[in-house]
Amino acid sequence: TTIPKFKTGRPALRFHLFIQKLSFREQRLDQTRHFCLEARSRKNYRVNRIE
Structure with a gap:
């Protein structure tokens, strides 16, 4: 992006x-929240499969 010389644009x-x-x-x-939720759901899924 080019910074305009006049002050009004700054x-x-x-x-x-x-x-x-x-x-x-x-x-x-x-993104991080989605990743955490995904990981947690995956972990729960694994735990449920074991049980």
């Missing part, structure tokens, strides 16, 4: 990058 760009970073962090949190 805060908007910074805000846009901030939103991007937030959404990226949310995505990673969702």
Whole structure:
């Protein structure tokens, strides 16, 4: 992304990058949460099969 020289675009760009970073962090949190849930369900499935 090219940073505009005029000052009016700077805060908007910074805000846009901030939103991007937030959404990226949310995505990673969702991925890890999904992975944990998947692993837990797999573990429960294995335990249930043994029983």
